[in-house]
Amino acid sequence: MRTSFTRGLAAVVVGLSMSVATAAAADSKNILAESARSIEGGRSVSVLVAQDELKSDINQSRVAVAGGGGLLLALIDVKVNSDRANRAEREIKPLRAALTGFDADALAKDTTASALAKLAWFQPGAVTFGRDATIQGLSAALDASAAPQQAIFQYSYDAVPDFSALRVTLTIRIANKALAAGQKPESRLAPKALVYSQQIVSVIALPSPSKDGEENAVQWTADNGKLARAALTTGFTQIGVLIPRALEKSQADVDALKHGKRTGDQGTHLTGWPMDNAADGTVLYDYDGTISHFKTVGQ
Amino acid sequence: MGLALAACAPLEPITASGTFQDHLPARAPAPAGGCAVNITAVADARTSPEILGIVGRAVKAPSDTQAWLRSILQGLGSRGFQVGFAAAPEPEAINMQVRLDKAWLTGTATNKTANVVVHVRAERAGSAPLEADYRGALTVMNWASTAAELQRLADTAFAKALDEMTPPLKRLCPV
Numbered sequence: 165m166r167t168s169f170t171r172g173l174a175a176v177v178v179g180l181s182m183s184v185a186t187a188a189a190a191d192s193k194n195i196l197a198e199s200a201r202s203i204e205g206g207r208s209v210s211v212l213v214a215q216d217e218l219k220s221d222i223n224q225s226r227v228a229v230a231g232g233g234g235l236l237l238a239l240i241d242v243k244v245n246s247d248r249a250n251r252a253e254r255e256i257k258p259l260r261a262a263l264t265g266f267d268a269d270a271l272a273k274d275t276t277a278s279a280l281a282k283l284a285w286f287q288p289g290a291v292t293f294g295r296d297a298t299i300q301g302l303s304a305a306l307d308a309s310a311a312p313q314q315a316i317f318q319y320s321y322d323a324v325p326d327f328s329a330l331r332v333t334l335t336i337r338i339a340n341k342a343l344a345a346g347q348k349p350e351s352r353l354a355p356k357a358l359v360y361s362q363q364i365v366s367v368i369a370l371p372s373p374s375k376d377g378e379e380n381a382v383q384w385t386a387d388n389g390k391l392a393r394a395a396l397t398t399g400f401t402q403i404g405v406l407i408p409r410a411l412e413k414s415q416a417d418v419d420a421l422k423h424g425k426r427t428g429d430q431g432t433h434l435t436g437w438p439m440d441n442a443a444d445g446t447v448l449y450d451y452d453g454t455i456s457h458f459k460t461v462g463q
Numbered sequence: 464m465g466l467a468l469a470a471c472a473p474l475e476p477i478t479a480s481g482t483f484q485d486h487l488p489a490r491a492p493a494p495a496g497g498c499a500v501n502i503t504a505v506a507d508a509r510t511s512p513e514i515l516g517i518v519g520r521a522v523k524a525p526s527d528t529q530a531w532l533r534s535i536l537q538g539l540g541s542r543g544f545q546v547g548f549a550a551a552p553e554p555e556a557i558n559m560q561v562r563l564d565k566a567w568l569t570g571t572a573t574n575k576t577a578n579v580v581v582h583v584r585a586e587r588a589g590s591a592p593l594e595a596d597y598r599g600a601l602t603v604m605n606w607a608s609t610a611a612e613l614q615r616l617a618d619t620a621f622a623k624a625l626d627e628m629t630p631p632l633k634r635l636c637p638v
Contacts, residue, residue, distance in 0.1 A: 214517055216509070216567035217578060224572060245572035246604055253576055253602040260578070264564075264596060269510045295511040298521045299473045350473065 193361040194453040195415050196338070200359065206287035207338065208309040209280065212318040213272050214297035217260045218330070218392075219322035220252035248325075255381045256323060262389030263396075269293065271400040272319040275334075279407035286411070288315070302339075303349045312341050313359060319403075321396055327380035328373035329432060329458075330392060332399030336362045336410065362410045366402045366445075367432045367458040368395035395461040398444070402457045405443045410455055421449050432458045474520035477610040479617055481525030483534040486622045487541040498636035499545040499556035500585075505532045506562040508582075515617060516568025518575045519608035522617070524566075532563060535621045542629045557635045559585040564596065568616055575605035575613070577620035583628055587635045595631065599624030 225244035228237040273293055280288045289311045294301070297318055306314050316337045323330055338360040339352050351357055370391070373380050384392040421437040428435035429446065434456040436448030445459030507528045515522040525531040533548060540546045544557075552558040565580035579599045586592035599620040606612060 215569065216565040217580075219569070220571060222572055242573045242604075246574050249571040249574040249576070250602050253571070253600065257598070257600060261596070261598070264580075293510070295514050296517070296521050298476065298517055300476060301514075301521055 193355065193358055194410070195413065195418065196360045196411055198414070201285045202287065203313055205312045206289045207313045207315045208289045208311040209276065209291040210302075210305050210309075210314055210316045211273050211276050211291060211293045212295065212297050212316060213269050213293075213320070214295050214318070215320060216295075218256065218263055218268075218396075219320065220249070220256045221322050221325050221331075222248040222252050223325045252323075252325065252377075255327065255378050259323070259381050259385045259389065259392060262385045263392055266389070266393055266396065268319075268321055268396065268400070271397065272317070275319075275400045275404040276317045276407070279404045282408045283411060286315075299350045299353055302353050306339055306341050306352060307349065309341055314339055314341060319400075321399065323381070323384070324367070324432075325377070326373070326375070327377045327384065329367045329369040330384065330395040330399065331368075332366045332396060332403055334364045334403050334407070336360065336364070336407070360411075362453065362455070364403050364406050364410055364455045365434075365457065366399035366406075367434060367456065368399050368461050369431055369458065371460050371462060373431070391461050398459070398461065399457075402443045402445060402459075406441065406447065406455055406457060409439070409441055418449070418453075429458055432456075434458055474608060476521035476523055477613065478523040479515050479525055479531075480614055481527055481531040481534060483531070483538055483621060484614070484618045485538045485541055485625075486619055487538070497545055498543065498633070499547065499553070500539055500559055500632065501547045501549050501553045501556040502533075502536055502559050502561055503550055503552055504560040505529060505536065505548075506560075507532065508562050508564050509566060515566055516577070516613075518568050518570045518605060518613055518616075522568055522613050532561070535625070536561060538622060538625045539629070539632070542625060544632070554588060555637075557585050557587045557632060559583060559632075566617070566620075568613060568620075570605055570608075571602070573605060574602050575608070575616055576600070576602045577616045579617075579620045579624050581621075581624045581628070583632075585632060585635060587637075590635050593631055593635060595628075597624045597628040599627065 222245060225241040227240045231237045280286050302316065318335045321332045337358050339358055343349060343352065355361060370380055370383055421439060424437045426435060426437055434448055436450035436456060439447040439449050441447045443457050445457050448456045450456060512528060513524055515524045537546055562582040564582050565578060568577045581597045583597060584594045601616060601620045601623060
């Protein structure tokens with residue numbers, strides 16, 4: 165039987181080696197060479213938001229990893245994670261209610277459109293919106309594309325586990341539509357097959373977060389979710405500012421960044437090399453190629 | 464590694480059933496002259512009505528949205544109401560407009576979660592109108608993302624939304 169529990173065990177087995185491999189491979193896919201920018205026939209654009217409301221997140225229990233593995237420790241992880249997920253869902257409920265009417269889907273579409281409008285070479289074609297971010301859904305959308313390439317802008321927005329910050333994440337992928345003989349359709353979206361892949365994260369923190377997650381959730385919820393609405397809007401806006409920067413950066417830009425001194429933010433735990441940018445806040449470029457933006461809401 | 468590869472293979476999408484399975488046992492219809500609810504309009508305001516969520520696999524929404532939502536609202540019958548669907552308001556009934564704003568199933572760590580938001584506008588002659596959002600939410604352990612598990616998850620979330628709207632609707636019933 166294929167279970168979430170089985171998947172958890174599998175993740176424990178392969179997780180560490182995968183993360184090392186991902187970090188090593190990421191850089192090569194998040195540079196779109198100048199020669200690859202323009203493509204005959206242009207690119208269709210797919211905007212994805214695979215959620216209906218603000219998501220919760222938890223700090224995953226790592227007892228099995230720390231303890232060297234084993235079924236008993238894995239079971240402890242499952243129970244701890246389940247309890248944490250239950251608690252996070254309970255704490256986020258008032259915040260979701262306070263965000264009624266907040267249209268993150270529209271923000272995702274507008275963010276993408278306004279960013280691409282600044283990149284004449286991108287040749288954006290028809291823009292579609294959807295929620296199906298499964299590999300089968302992405303592959304079907306690629307099949308339906310009239311262009312030879314599709315750019316997928318997949319957004320998510322959530323609260324960090326202790327509710328001290330809200331986070332907007334964008335994953336950009338560019339995939340070729342063409343399918344070689346004998347190739348499985350979904351393999352076009354495998355990381356190694358992508359033309360381009362980049363993650364951008366914007367983390368907007370509370371000015372005075374408590375150590376208690378529930379108290380932080382109350383701060384975001386107050387006044388009809390005023391701070392949460394401002395934070396999420398800022399997150400989408402700043403990601404929009406960073407999309408052109410991400411798509412136009414060169415290997416030379418990245419190499420130059422890496423000659424600088426790494427820095428970080430204690431509150432958000434983000435680390436990386438500072439990037440020059442037009443964003444409002446601090447922007448870092450990390451080992452795995454992720455571009456992270458952070459600022460405090462209202463400041 | 465074989466275990467990992469098998470575990471990570473994508474699961475095929477499923478389509479949710481258009482027939483609501485309540486967590487309350489079906490009851491005999493409320494007696495004539497009891498509290499009647501006439502649902503004059505049912506709307507689906509979700510941005511992507513074709514999909515209900517992703518829990519290890521895509522869960523597609525039933526193709527006939529009207530029939531599905533009416534099946535859910537029939538669940539008010541198990542909560543003591545006589546349920547009808549006449550487009551024209553009925554003078555003795557609670558006339559109600561229902562809009563599905565949110566419905567999403569997702570996976571969080573080892574759990575599966577469902578959240579639905581149903582907007583209701585209801586009024587009965589002589590009573591103050593009622594307008595509110597009713598939420599149904601549920602987080603439980605995800606075992607295998609089977610069709611039956613995910614169907615139960617969605618149905619239970621909708622049942623909880625019906626549970627939540629029942630007391631305020633009852634207050635509109637004739638005394």
